[in-house]
Amino acid sequence: MIASGTLARFQDDFAQALLATDAAASPALAAVKAQPAFAIYRNTVMKGCIDALQANYPAVTRLVGDEWLRAAAAVYARDALPARPMLLEYGADFADFLAQFNPAAELPYLPGVARLDRFWTEAHAAASEDTLAPAAVTPLASGNFFRARLQPHAATRWAWFADAPIYTIWSRNRSDAVFDGDIEWQPEGALLTRPGDSVQWCALDRAGCVFLDTCAAGGTLADAAQAALAVQPDADLGRLMARLLEAGVFSRLDPNT
Amino acid sequence: MTHFPDAGLGLKPRHYDAALACSTAGLWFEVHPENYMVAGGPRLAWLEAIRGRHPVSLHGVALSLAADAEPDAAHLKRLVELARRVEPVLISEHLAWSTWRGAYHPDLLPFPRTTQALVRISDNVSRTQDALQRRIAVENPSHYLKLDGHEWSETEFLQELAHRTGCGLLLDVNNVYVSACNMGYSAEDYLDAFPAEPVMEIHLAGHAPDPNLGEALLVDSHDAPVAAEVWVLYERLIRRIGARPTLIERDDNLPEFGVLLAERDRAANILRDPLAEAA
Numbered sequence: 001m002i003a004s005g006t007l008a009r010f011q012d013d014f015a016q017a018l019l020a021t022d023a024a025a026s027p028a029l030a031a032v033k034a035q036p037a038f039a040i041y042r043n044t045v046m047k048g049c050i051d052a053l054q055a056n057y058p059a060v061t062r063l064v065g066d067e068w069l070r071a072a073a074a075v076y077a078r079d080a081l082p083a084r085p086m087l088l089e090y091g092a093d094f095a096d097f098l099a100q101f102n103p104a105a106e107l108p109y110l111p112g113v114a115r116l117d118r119f120w121t122e123a124h125a126a127a128s129e130d131t132l133a134p135a136a137v138t139p140l141a142s143g144n145f146f147r148a149r150l151q152p153h154a155a156t157r158w159a160w161f162a163d164a165p166i167y168t169i170w171s172r173n174r175s176d177a178v179f180d181g182d183i184e185w186q187p188e189g190a191l192l193t194r195p196g197d198s199v200q201w202c203a204l205d206r207a208g209c210v211f212l213d214t215c216a217a218g219g220t221l222a223d224a225a226q227a228a229l230a231v232q233p234d235a236d237l238g239r240l241m242a243r244l245l246e247a248g249v250f251s252r253l254d255p256n257t
Numbered sequence: 258m259t260h261f262p263d264a265g266l267g268l269k270p271r272h273y274d275a276a277l278a279c280s281t282a283g284l285w286f287e288v289h290p291e292n293y294m295v296a297g298g299p300r301l302a303w304l305e306a307i308r309g310r311h312p313v314s315l316h317g318v319a320l321s322l323a324a325d326a327e328p329d330a331a332h333l334k335r336l337v338e339l340a341r342r343v344e345p346v347l348i349s350e351h352l353a354w355s356t357w358r359g360a361y362h363p364d365l366l367p368f369p370r371t372t373q374a375l376v377r378i379s380d381n382v383s384r385t386q387d388a389l390q391r392r393i394a395v396e397n398p399s400h401y402l403k404l405d406g407h408e409w410s411e412t413e414f415l416q417e418l419a420h421r422t423g424c425g426l427l428l429d430v431n432n433v434y435v436s437a438c439n440m441g442y443s444a445e446d447y448l449d450a451f452p453a454e455p456v457m458e459i460h461l462a463g464h465a466p467d468p469n470l471g472e473a474l475l476v477d478s479h480d481a482p483v484a485a486e487v488w489v490l491y492e493r494l495i496r497r498i499g500a501r502p503t504l505i506e507r508d509d510n511l512p513e514f515g516v517l518l519a520e521r522d523r524a525a526n527i528l529r530d531p532l533a534e535a536a
Contacts, residue, residue, distance in 0.1 A: 007374050008325035011357050014366060037401035037474055040467065041364055048363025081360040085291045085319030085332065128297030197299045
């Protein structure tokens with residue numbers, strides 16, 4: 001329950017004044033806003049939001065520089081304060097914001113990179129559960145095998161980027177390391193997992209992304225294999241399965257239902 | 258001094274390994290619970306590892322006790338769950354508001370200390386203590402603004418809050434110094450008027466002059482060592498009220514772990530023998 005008394009009115013006025021860009025404010029707060037110290041609160045609130053976005057989007061920051069990122073973050077924050085106080089979560093739709101943000105129009109790969117930064121955070125904070133060991137799959141006889149369902153681990157994230165080599169751009173900018181060499185402009189997929197509590201990543205082809213989409217939607221291994229071959233007829237499914245299991249992509253195997 | 262943890266440190270991720278390895282007697286650590294409200298993964302694993310070696314205190318910034326609204330039920334539930342997992346030695350919050358009408362403002366915002374506010378905040382503290390099934394400590398914030406409409410001094414307000422709810426208090430000596438400079442009152446008088454019995458914890462931190470206004474406005478920046486003036490106030494306080502668990506807070510411009518540990522040792526020495534340090 002929110003009260004409608006004096007304290008509530010003060011908080012409505014104060015919260016509005018924190019984000020107002022001009023001198024307009026409730027007359028009741030004019031004497032407060034006129035004090036130079038009011039800027040401390042405005043600055044602290046904005047700095048808290050901007051610092052959080054910068055921390056949550058390190059590869060985007062490295063690509064555009066601190067100054068650009070912080071200016072963009074200020075625009076984002078003024079429209080969308082955190083809905084919850086866990087600032088690790090803040091900016092969940094920053095990729096969508098960047099896709100609509102005019103100054104970013106010349107950097108069409110930026111939203112994709114932001115999406116992978118976000119995947120990293122989600123993988124980092126996801127629930128802890130065991131990953132499915134490769135050995136758990138082998139005992140299945142071939143008949144049962146295709147009726148089984150594989151459940152992706154809570155920390156597993158993947159995406160296919162049809163327009164740009166997002167994975168290469170992101171992975172080269174996720175650390176301070178310097179990479180030489182040109183980037184081949186081609187579609188790419190990315191896979192993030194968290195085996196043993198540390199987030200790992202690798203490239204994933206179109207077949208792999210579609211395979212995981214189908215598993216996540218509750219499809220059987222037969223469904224997943226069919227979908228993967230439909231988009232990439234030459235896909236090596238045996239090798240794909242081995243790679244996914246090795247990366248700790250799954251948490252559970254349901255033999256059949 | 259009993260075996261209760263004496264002087265502790267705010268814990269930052271950069272110092273996890275050093276903190277884990279440290280075997281200083283009486284050392285404890287404090288974290289913001291909001292940073293550990295995750296479903297799983299390495300953050301919780303780190304905190305549990307630290308908790309396995311040292312006492313941990315949860316110092317919340319988001320319950321928004323001074324908002325004219327009940328604490329967010331989902332947030333309170335997350336705090337209860339984290340407390341169950343970590344079994345903290347102490348849980349504290351602020352005499353301030355931050356979440357309002359569904360938006361979190363990452364700051365500790367001021368309000369007029371009216372009787373209406375006292376009734377609301379008492380209710381919010383009681384709800385929090387009921388949910389946690391334990392006493393919490395409420396901290397005095399830093400002040401920068403002159404607000405109209407105060408009906409209570411802060412020390413009387415906190416004393417009455419403790420009386421009505423049974424809560425403890427967290428006395429931040431740096432906040433007292435910063436506020437006294439900014440608002441033009443005596444830090445000594447404030448500390449002398451602060452109710453001694455409910456103090457469960459003391460905070461010490463560094464401050465900085467405002468980049469635009471200079472020394473006329475001090476900011477509770479937590480980015481510098483504890484100031485000499487604050488150490489003097491602290492020693493004077495401990496001589497009056499006796500030893501209380503004391504924490505060095507540092508959030509920005511982080512030095513090596515050993516530098517913070519030396520500051521913490523200085524507080525521990527004062528707690529053990531306040532008269533010796535004063536001589």
